[in-house]
Amino acid sequence: MKYDVIIIGAGPIGLNCALEAEKANLSYLIIEKGTIVNSLYNYPLYMTFFSTADKLEIAGIPFISTAPKPGRREALEYYQGISRGKKVNINLYEEVLEITKNENFQIKTSKDNYESENVIIATGFYDFPNLMNIPGEDLPKVFHYYKEPYPFANQKVVVIGASNSSVDAALETYRKGAEVTMIIRDSEFSKSVKYWVKPDIENRVKEKSINADFNSQILEITENSVIFKNGKGDVEEIENDFVLALTGYLPNFKFLQKSGIKLEGDNLNPFYNPETMETNVPNLYLAGVVCGGKDTHLWFIENSRIHANIIVANILSKKSM
Structure with missing residues (x-):
């Protein structure tokens, strides 16, 4: 099947991209190499977020927390509950190995091959220790x-x-x-x-x-x-x-480069247009913390939720041309 959008990564921002795509009647699939919000699952068991619950919400769905600042378990319940309740189209424990582009994108994974007009990389940074x-x-x-x-x-x-x-x-x-x-x-x-x-x-x-x-x-x-x-x-x-x-973590720069994305400066900032979130590769977008290069404190859930709206709006604008 050919999709309008394939989203790589099922973190909070990847889920938000999927929900925005569904609202816009775009066919989509999330491909995730672990579980839903895999990075949050691997956080310390008793971790408390810096942000309040309302700042962690996606798609306008209330995040009900017993404390002003929720912890890891509450976040897992919230995001995985959204995935179940909204029946998000998602393949878990499937790693994306390669993205190539001809007329459309060809996505090769550890289990299958897919085709999509657009790709959103929302892979975060927690998988590679610094x-x-x-x-x-x-x-x-x-x-x-x-x-x-x-x-x-x-x-x-x-x-x-x-x-x-x-x-x-x-x-x-x-x-x-x-x-x-x-x-x-x-x-x-x-x-x-x-x-x-x-x-x-x-x-x-x-x-x-x-x-x-x-x-x-x-x-x-x-x-x-x-x-x-x-x-x-x-x-x-x-x-x-x-x-x-605990010296920090980094995005998968090799995967970004292999996908054709330019990395700039000592900070290895991936190139993208902040008005559209589109990279130097047409129809290939970045969302979430991966946008910050080595500066992994630049983007987080609270201030990158908007990326989903920006990306979907840009995809729709191209379809209407």
């Missing part, structure tokens, strides 16, 4: 994803990073009995740290319940230790059981 490329990073004790604190009880844990994920992991593991050391490249915690969490981490560091080495650089991870350069320029080695290397 690696440090240091010795020992591939050891079994190193984790680039954090789910919950219980495996780290009474262990010596190094947390690398200073953003929300790092701060949450440091506080949660500390409260389960871990001896926590944070190794932070900058001179302070990230300004994006949730305002209700920041005083907590700052006070734990101040009272030395959590050790924090600012202006520091991790050099090597061994079976039983971590070696780093501290803020004074001295090399230190500390005993260690586990490393939570």
